[in-house]
Amino acid sequence: MTSDVHTLTIDGTGVVGTADQTVLEVAAEHGIDIPTLCHLDGLSEVGACRLCLVEVDGGHRPALACMTRVEEGMTVTTHNDRLAGYRRNLVQMLFLERNHVCAVCVANRHCELQDLAAELGVTHFDLPAIYPNVGVDASHRLFAIDHNRCIMCTRCVRVCDEIEGAHTWDVMGRGLAARLVTDLGTPWGESDTCTSCGKCVQVCPTGALFEKGRSVAEGAKERRPFLPYLKVRRS
Amino acid sequence: MLLTAITEGRATLGDLRQLEELSAMVAATSLCGLGQTAPNPVFSTLRYFRAEYLSHIEDGTCPAGVCPMVGAETAGVTTTQVNP
Numbered sequence: 001m002t003s004d005v006h007t008l009t010i011d012g013t014g015v016v017g018t019a020d021q022t023v024l025e026v027a028a029e030h031g032i033d034i035p036t037l038c039h040l041d042g043l044s045e046v047g048a049c050r051l052c053l054v055e056v057d058g059g060h061r062p063a064l065a066c067m068t069r070v071e072e073g074m075t076v077t078t079h080n081d082r083l084a085g086y087r088r089n090l091v092q093m094l095f096l097e098r099n100h101v102c103a104v105c106v107a108n109r110h111c112e113l114q115d116l117a118a119e120l121g122v123t124h125f126d127l128p129a130i131y132p133n134v135g136v137d138a139s140h141r142l143f144a145i146d147h148n149r150c151i152m153c154t155r156c157v158r159v160c161d162e163i164e165g166a167h168t169w170d171v172m173g174r175g176l177a178a179r180l181v182t183d184l185g186t187p188w189g190e191s192d193t194c195t196s197c198g199k200c201v202q203v204c205p206t207g208a209l210f211e212k213g214r215s216v217a218e219g220a221k222e223r224r225p226f227l228p229y230l231k232v233r234r235s
Numbered sequence: 236m237l238l239t240a241i242t243e244g245r246a247t248l249g250d251l252r253q254l255e256e257l258s259a260m261v262a263a264t265s266l267c268g269l270g271q272t273a274p275n276p277v278f279s280t281l282r283y284f285r286a287e288y289l290s291h292i293e294d295g296t297c298p299a300g301v302c303p304m305v306g307a308e309t310a311g312v313t314t315t316q317v318n319p
Contacts, residue, residue: 053263085256085260089256090260
């Protein structure tokens with residue numbers, strides 16, 4: 001088993017990890033914070049948000065920390081000006097691709113996208129906004145989804161499939177046309193597979209999935225937040 | 236959109252910088268080969284024809300005589316109005 005243990009350098013610090021661990025996991029264990037939106041402890045990795053990109057051995061093309069296994073002797077840089085620029089642009093594009101207006105969102109001040117924008121210093125947008133009208137599905141008795149606030153991180157898809165075992169959520173379409181769907185596109189309220197467990201609402205990093213009856217003024221999109229490891233980056 | 240602005244003579248040097256920045260970002264952060272190579276036409280034209288980009292932006296002219304440059308005059312009028 002000793003051969004499975006690798007030593008590597010992250011941001012100049014010597015760290016130790018096992019062969020089945022990702023750079024993101026090892027960094028987290030050693031208190032090095034790498035921004036991410038699609039990663040959630042306990043779920044599989046998809047590499048959808050691209051925010052955890054790091055430089056490995058000064059490589060020209062950044063690698064995703066959540067998808068890269070640790071290797072003996074690798075040198076990882078998690079923060080520099082180039083990566084910060086990419087991350088700011090990526091967050092900016094997430095904001096502009098749909099309609100993320102914090103002031104009228106149930107997740108205001110409890111939103112990982114908002115916190116990340118603040119942390120990365122995204123003070124303004126210099127790209128044009130798309131703002132498509134992608135609709136709201138409020139047909140479920142307890143919950144609703146506002147597709148305008150969805151960033152396609154697919155945490156809800158994975159938690160529904162891997163933890164709840166229902167696989168109610170899935171993704172339809174590609175690129176800008178990609179949408180979350182319940183049960184092959186039937187309204188959420190008519191879904192046969194949904195168990196109304198609410199896990200998708202808990203893991204949603206933005207206000208896309210929320211519990212009905214939550215008002216914007218309350219600033220909390222669910223009644224009983226659990227998952228204590230859900231890191232909310234409030235300063 | 237940025238390229239359209241350049242071909243119509245409405246672009247600024249800031250637009251050119253943003254085009255280069257975005258292209259580098261898309262190439263570096265894309266998952267698949269389509270995204271990684273999508274900015275290549277921009278990279279190669281910028282490498283070999285940067286002077287043409289600059290004459291579109293700074294002089295409002297298209298050396299090859301291909302681009303419509305319809306926005307160039309309008310942009311000029313706006314400038315004089317702003318700085319009388």
